[in-house]
Amino acid sequence: MLNVETMLRYFNEIRRIYAVKLNERMDDFFSPNEINILILLSNNKHINTSSDLRVMLGVSKGLVSRSIDALLKKGLIVCRSDERDKRIQRIHLTKKAAPVIEHINHEVQKINDEVLKDVSEADIAHLEITMKKILQCFKDKEENHEN
Structure with a gap:
């Protein structure tokens, strides 16, 4: 029976394979984690600390730190430092990142076209509706728990 845990396993496996394919297309100049960062x-202006990245990627603090160091060295x-709390370091893309991001986006689009070519638009739309319902259910439970 399909449940949230099974769905998460599918998504994690898709993410893993997707990261490997994208890394291959980037000539192994970046680690999969660097690409994800x-x-x-x-894509997400509100994600800009190493803690944010750890949570979103589901990886260790050490892996995020190594990836951030590598991206810093690559410029x-x-x-x-955060303007309000100097202990917090905010991470920002540089102008040098723009062509890299453009290349990543181009490769992402090619992967999407290849992987989704046999999936109908209706199936994709239905999946999105379903995922939004599940997410909303979690959000509703979270809000009810806070009150």
């Missing part, structure tokens, strides 16, 4: 930083990100 660049994607998250470019693709900078870290700046």
